[in-house]
C-alpha cells in the first residue's frame with residue numbers, strides 16, 4: 001500500500017514557495033533573480049521588540065508557559081483589540097498561536113468535518129484551501145470580479161450559500177489583491193451569513209497596511225450578533241515585521257477558543273516563550289515603527305502601480321491595502337518567446353523569471369488564473385530594477 005496518508009497526498013505544494021525555490025535554483029547558477037514572491041516586509045523587527053526578547057533570554061524566561069499564552073500577553077491582545085478594533089473579549093476568548101497560519105489551521109480543525117462546506121472568496125490566500133481539505137470539509141471558491149475591485153457582492157454570497165456551508169473566510173485587506181471592504185459591504189455579507197447560522201473567520205493580518213487615509217474595519221466590531229459568530233485571526237508577522245518570530249492569535253466565542261486551546265495543547269503547546277515577551281512589547285510599546293513602514297510602503301505602492309500602468313500589456317486594480325499588486329497578464333496570452341507560447345498565468349510567471357529574471361506568483365495559486373502577484377514590500381531600488389526588467393522583457397515579446 002501507499003506509505004503516505006491520503007490526507008497529505010492531497011496537499012498541493014505552496015506556489016509561493018515553489019516560485020521562491022525556482023528563483024533560488026537560478027541564483028545558484030549565478031543568475032541574479034529579483035524575487036517579488038515572498039509576502040513579507042523587507043524591514044527588520046523594530047529594536048525595542050528585539051531588546052525585550054534579549055532580556056527575556058538573559059532572565060531565563062525559557063520554559064513552557066500556559067498553552068494559550070502568558071496572561072500578560074493575553075491581556076496585551078485584549079487591550080489591542082479594544083483600543084484598535086473596538087471589540088471586547090474576555091481573556092478566555094483569546095489564544096496565541098504560532099502565526100496566523102496556525103491560528104487558521106486550528107480554527108478550521110475545531111469547526112470543520114466531512115460534509116461541511118467552507119466558502120473562500122477568490123482570489124484568496126493560498127493556505128485556506130489546503131488547511132480546509134485537511135479537515136475533510138470541502139473548500140468552495142466564490143470568485144470575485146476584477147471590475148468590482150475583487151470584492152464579493154452580497155448577491156454573489158447569497159448565490160454561493162447552501163445549507164452545507166459551515167464557515168466563510170473574510171480577508172480584508174486581501175492577499176493577493178489588496179481589496180478592502182467597507183463597513184457597509186462587510187455588514188451586508190455578514191448579516192446574511194449569520195442569519196443562515198454560518199460562522200465567519202475574519203483574517204485581519206493586513207489591517208495596518210491601508211493607504212490613502214483609508215481604514216480597515218474589524219468584522220466583529222459591526223454588531224454583537226456578528227461578533228458572536230466571528231473568529232478574528234490576526235498576527236504580528238506583517239505589522240511588526242516579525243514573520244520569523246511566529247506570533248499570531250485568534251479571538252472569538254469561548255467554546256471555539258477552548259477547543260482550539262485543547263487542540264493546541266497536543267500539537268505545539270505554547271508558542272515560543274521569548275517571542276511571547278517580545279509580542280507584549282510589540283502590541284503595547286511605541287507604534288512609530290509601524291507608521292514608518294506604512295509611509296514607506298505607500299511610496300512604493302504609488303511607484304510600482306505607476307510603472308505597471310505604464311506597461312500597455314499589463315493592468316492592475318490599485319490595491320487599497322496589504323502590500324501586493326495583482327496584475328492582469330491576459331494581454332500577453334498568445335505571444336511567443338524562444339519558441340514557447342504564453343497561454344496561462346503560469347506561463348507568464350515563467351516568462352518573467354526566464355526573460356526578466358523577476359520572480360512573481362501565478363494567480364492560479366490564489367484560485368484566480370490570468371493574473372500574477374507582485375509584492376511591493378521590497379526596497380525602492382529593487383522595485384525600480386524589477387519594473388525595468390519586466391518592461392524590457394515585455395517589449396521584446
Ligand code: PLP
Nearest residue numbers: 039099100101125175235237248
Ligand atoms: N493570512 C494571510 C491572508 C496571509 O497573507 C498570511 C501570510 O502570508 C497569513 C495569514 C499567515 O501569516 P503568519 O502565519 O506569518 O501570521
